[in-house]
Amino acid sequence: MKIHAKSDERILGDSDVAETVLGSASEAMERKYRLKADGYSFERVAKRVGEIFDISKRELTAPGKHPVHVKVCSVLAYWAVHEIGMSATEAGLRLGWSQSAASRAVERGRIIVEESGISPVAMQNA
Numbered sequence: 001m002k003i004h005a006k007s008d009e010r011i012l013g014d015s016d017v018a019e020t021v022l023g024s025a026s027e028a029m030e031r032k033y034r035l036k037a038d039g040y041s042f043e044r045v046a047k048r049v050g051e052i053f054d055i056s057k058r059e060l061t062a063p064g065k066h067p068v069h070v071k072v073c074s075v076l077a078y079w080a081v082h083e084i085g086m087s088a089t090e091a092g093l094r095l096g097w098s099q100s101a102a103s104r105a106v107e108r109g110r111i112i113v114e115e116s117g118i119s120p121v122a123m124q125n126a
Contacts, residue, residue: 040084042094049076052118063096070105071112077102078109 043057050057053072060072073095080091092102112118 042080042084042086042091045079045084046076049079061095070108074105074109075112075118076109077105078107078113081106082110 046057046060049055049072050060053068053075055069055072059069060076062069064070077088077091077095080086080094081088088102088106089099091106092099095102095105097105
């Protein structure tokens with residue numbers, strides 16, 4: 001009797017690894033759909049980020065290179081991309097950035113979120 005696996009072991013490893021990776025991807029996708037269904041848009045995420053960092057949405061979307069502004073906008077870009085599924089290019093356009101600047105900001109935002117322990121779950125309270 002032959003057992004069918006959900007992966008090509010040469011690519012992902014054994015079936016347990018593949019199922020773990022696929023399960024994580026599925027959870028992330030479900031979260032994005034749930035947040036969108038709950039009305040999360042770039043504007044709503046920006047509002048919540050502004051509340052967390054005590055900065056107005058107007059200040060948040062204004063151009064500027066002050067370190068605090070860059071930090072807050074990077075978190076906004078990261079959450080827009082990874083929590084609601086917006087492309088880095090679209091998030092960058094909303095913030096007045098080029099695609100490459102937006103991609104760097106998303107990575108910077110990821111690091112800030114991980115180091116500071118800010119949870120995207122906080123968005124659900126907005």
